[in-house]
Amino acid sequence: MRLTPAERRANPAHMLDLRPVGYVIGLLVAVLGAAMVLPMMIDIAEGRAHWPVFLQSALFTVLAGGLIAVACSNGVKEGLTIQQTFILTTGVWVALPLFGAIPFVLGATEARFVDAFFEAMSGLTTTGSTVFTGLETLPKGLLLWRGILQWLGGIGIIVVAMVFLPELRVGGMQIFKSEAFDTMGKILPRATQIASQISSIYLGLTMACALCYLALGLDAFDATVHALTTVSTGGFANYDASFGTFSGPPEYVASLFMILAALPFVRYVQMINGHTEPLWRDSQVRVFLITLMIIVLAIAIALTQIFPKDAETAFREALFNVTSIMTGTGYSSADYMQWGPLLISLFFFIGLIGGCAGSTTCSIKIFRYQLLFASIRLQLRKIRSPNGVFIVRYEKRAVDEEVLSSVMSFFMFFVLTLGLLAVALSLTGLDFITSLSGAATALSNVGPGLGDEIGPAGNFAGLNDTAKWLLSLGMLLGRLELLAVYAMLTLSFWRD
Amino acid sequence: MRLTPAERRANPAHMLDLRPVGYVIGLLVAVLGAAMVLPMMIDIAEGRAHWPVFLQSALFTVLAGGLIAVACSNGVKEGLTIQQTFILTTGVWVALPLFGAIPFVLGATEARFVDAFFEAMSGLTTTGSTVFTGLETLPKGLLLWRGILQWLGGIGIIVVAMVFLPELRVGGMQIFKSEAFDTMGKILPRATQIASQISSIYLGLTMACALCYLALGLDAFDATVHALTTVSTGGFANYDASFGTFSGPPEYVASLFMILAALPFVRYVQMINGHTEPLWRDSQVRVFLITLMIIVLAIAIALTQIFPKDAETAFREALFNVTSIMTGTGYSSADYMQWGPLLISLFFFIGLIGGCAGSTTCSIKIFRYQLLFASIRLQLRKIRSPNGVFIVRYEKRAVDEEVLSSVMSFFMFFVLTLGLLAVALSLTGLDFITSLSGAATALSNVGPGLGDEIGPAGNFAGLNDTAKWLLSLGMLLGRLELLAVYAMLTLSFWRD
Ligand SMILES: [K+]
């Protein structure tokens, strides 16, 4: 229904009501503020007098979030419209980094706002690109805060991917719409219910990961922070050398948990509810694991040939680094930097693969490639038999034409955004490799790019401010599967 | 209808009959051989005793082509099946480079076959990447032969794009199916008829271009060869410095004719037949010219800011180089190399735009971007109104869903092929920039890549043989809009 502005003012029921959106965002901001108590406690324990930073940040953030929620509370209804759901999704990932950045501004990092925002966005989108160096010397509170941002971002995105995106029909995610949660009622109550189930699983994985790290000799703090950034496939590390500090057995643990975090969390819920076999029967799980193993073995063999590496070392390094990039975690091990330009540039393409839908991973994702290749086969057969009727199947069910064109659009959006972002970055003065790999690593939330500046041995600190804003935008777009943001760019979106 | 192998042998009418395909290929090979008489004559005139190379090549090629045609002549019928048309299209662009390469092997270039084939493929696909240096010192016959290969490739592709591809429903080209030539009967007679009309126009443009070059001081030989490679948007030049040799007014002439060659040739046919206004009313022409002008002006302004260049120089350089890359010609002017990495890396993306359908240009092409953006708008509106019915229009007519998904598939094929080709090239040992830009420049038939090795100042001679074969394959795939080749990769293609 279209109304004139006068009619709209006369009838407020038809105006876009942002209060339910503001209410949820306010609550989440307050939760983020409450989470700042943890780094405060670590700072108190460390005794470097850094804890007031988190006390101030927490008070301000809880207060601001609470005020927003209270101010909007009179407009809260059960359920959200499609329009409100879109605004909420993007709004959360814009609001939380704004507040999450505060400790980096006030704290020992003494960051300018652009850097602090970049770091917080990189955290909450589980990207893991960092602008800080000398990580070893930072107060423990700040390091824990970086881990917490990624951990919260990880659980947040699983809920969004399972509840919101299928509902919003974004990028082919509607294919997962009827799975498991179809009868759970309206979108907000369902989100709460799923979030609590998923949170237990996510927390369980994190604790298991931390215990394994602990068992292999990491101290309690490193084990905790790296568990937070492993299970969220975030990739922030406590050391400038990234995961290179923990060469050896911890790399196997990290690989295992990165892989577990890249699988669809809906399957874990089903397994807990007594369905024991759905994990391997899920075709995206199979394709993901098989693809991963083929690339790992190929690179491991290449490493034994190029270097005099023994089989175990070659396998471990290949497993760890390929898993890290393909799941979009973005840790790198010490030796990886010496693999030479050939192997490293392969990682540009591996980063564009991604994990399973409904996990913490980002990028194009396995199920989209499955549907893309199915649709490629269909196109080729159609060329030969223009009047033939062909059906694409996924998980043995016929896939709607609409889902296919939605997936193809996603791919198009991804590539065009990648191109435009790379052009924009190069217009700020970055060279070709930095622009292109920076755009790709931001959009696919991997973390490291290519080249001397932002490569695995580099750091994003030296980029110009415009580039940092552009990359922050890229991380946001990529994390929300692009269309959840782009949908708001059409005029018709804002009509009643 | 599927038959068992035994049934198929028993009933030869159901076997794939390659004789009509062989007949046409044989004739075209013979024509190519006949065309070698021209460089022979130039070689005789130059008096460097190089002419026997072309005499031998011509005799061998005409004889081989003639024998193929004669051997297949008993199977010729009026018209081809879809299957035969596919095989013919790819077959022509594989067979002609094989024979076109002969003079480079026998002649003063003394090329190994891989280099000679690369150069001939680069010619016939109008790519313009070269493996030869010291062009100034080569016999004139060889330089003319490079020009002739591109010129023939150019006219060839116009005919294919106007007649074959719409019929084969490749990459959304079916949108041009009903245009102008719908009632002309079966595919081979129609091809002959269109080819003769287009040839006059193409020849006219070439002669006009040559006369303009001549008037601006180029000698008759340079004017002729560069006219051949301008109008075909091929980009081979007679000098290692490419078009840098002719700085100044000739750049305007080249720009004008590159632009004319990038417009849809069907419009010229219509204009000759008395329709005076269709050129500007064609929306892809408008979008192409407007896009070109915006980029030219932006870069011209940038050049006046970055360098102390006067307005005319900046405009001329921007116009010439942007037009050269966007039309996929691939000439470069002397100053372009000094523009710095920032501007040059923009050219990577400009090369992915392309010209109009039914011209000599390659790459993704303007009409596909128009349809992609229309389909993007549609997707965004569908997200907001899932049950809404939206119609994409092109040239005021509703576009079939099938055309849209065909265009999206083309884009997908293009990007995935680009990625795979880049990975394959980097596996042969090329660095990231060379692999990626080499794959892009081959697929979009532009010519120069980026970086020190294959950039505008570089040359493809130093690449390893595998890379040269891969790039030749890339040129072939790109020139035939990928799907015309890929269609043959499905099993069902080969069934009766
Ligand atoms: K990451």
Ligand SMILES: [K+]
């Ligand atoms: K070219």
